[in-house]
Amino acid sequence: MMRRQREPAAETLRLGQDRLRLRPWAGDAGTGLLILLTPGAAVSDSIASAAIEAAAGRGYHRLRTSALSGIESEPFIRAGFEPCQVLALLSRPIANGLPKPNSSVAIRRARRRDRPSVLAVDNAAFEPFWQLDEDGLRDALRATPFRRFRVARHDADSAPAGYAISGRSGPTGYLQRLAISPSQQGQGVGAALVIDGLRWMARWGAAHAWVNTPQHNTGALRLYERLGFEQVSPGLQVLEMNLGQ
Numbered sequence: 001m002m003r004r005q006r007e008p009a010a011e012t013l014r015l016g017q018d019r020l021r022l023r024p025w026a027g028d029a030g031t032g033l034l035i036l037l038t039p040g041a042a043v044s045d046s047i048a049s050a051a052i053e054a055a056a057g058r059g060y061h062r063l064r065t066s067a068l069s070g071i072e073s074e075p076f077i078r079a080g081f082e083p084c085q086v087l088a089l090l091s092r093p094i095a096n097g098l099p100k101p102n103s104s105v106a107i108r109r110a111r112r113r114d115r116p117s118v119l120a121v122d123n124a125a126f127e128p129f130w131q132l133d134e135d136g137l138r139d140a141l142r143a144t145p146f147r148r149f150r151v152a153r154h155d156a157d158s159a160p161a162g163y164a165i166s167g168r169s170g171p172t173g174y175l176q177r178l179a180i181s182p183s184q185q186g187q188g189v190g191a192a193l194v195i196d197g198l199r200w201m202a203r204w205g206a207a208h209a210w211v212n213t214p215q216h217n218t219g220a221l222r223l224y225e226r227l228g229f230e231q232v233s234p235g236l237q238v239l240e241m242n243l244g245q
Helices: 045-057 072-078 112-124 136-141 189-203 218-225
Strands: 011-015 018-024 028-036 062-065 082-093 106-109 147-151 162-169 174-180 210-212 229-241
Touching: 011 045, 018 045, 018 136, 028 045, 045 062, 045 147, 062 106, 072 229, 082 218, 106 189, 112 136, 112 147, 112 162, 112 174, 147 189, 162 189, 174 189, 189 210, 189 218, 218 229
Parallel strands: 028 062, 174 210
Antiparallel strands: 011 018, 018 028, 062 229, 082 210, 082 229, 106 147, 147 162, 162 174
16 A cells, blocks of 8 residues: 655744744645744845755745745745746725624634535635635644634524634734635625624724735725725735746
8 A cells, every 4th residue: 555645843943033834734734834923124135045945854845935925025036936826915094984784694613613614615615726724724824913703604503604704913904715615605704704804803903904915816905995995006925936846
């Protein structure tokens, strides 16, 4: 019997003040994902090069970054990465007229036992490139110091229609993940989850909310813009490098 190749373990790379998390890309053990653990500024060229070396040494044949801003992208582009996906970045002031919640959608705190259902919704809602696995869901939940993890249902007995992870860091709020089951899209579930997250951010004093989505995701863009978000140029990008293995 042929043994299944063991996936590389996730690890944290450190150099000076810079930290990167390296783990397998969801659904593709041969592709590594680099996640900035010190977001908002460029890491050094040295740790970008060290990440490439570490990924090659662990058998990855391709390396991708998480979604990066222009300044965050610079050291990776100098190291030979190229853009493979472009995302729209949107923002809105939280204090400006928050919409009323939709009372027909029941929203509650997500529990650990909900995670298989949450991942099923996520995988149905997104194309393979953007789908989360268990590690990706954990990373989304750890991305900010404070978080709100909610599932939405039409009634107590129905399967989750969607879920959202919202986060806060200082005066800034983030809609970190929003996924709606395809059969439930267009029924107010996404709007209810976004409004719930915005109201939570407002209660804790956040001034602005940010969200990103692939540029071709026109449905999500319409939803966010209808709820008061505006696009901010130049957006974000995912970078990729072929390691030639």
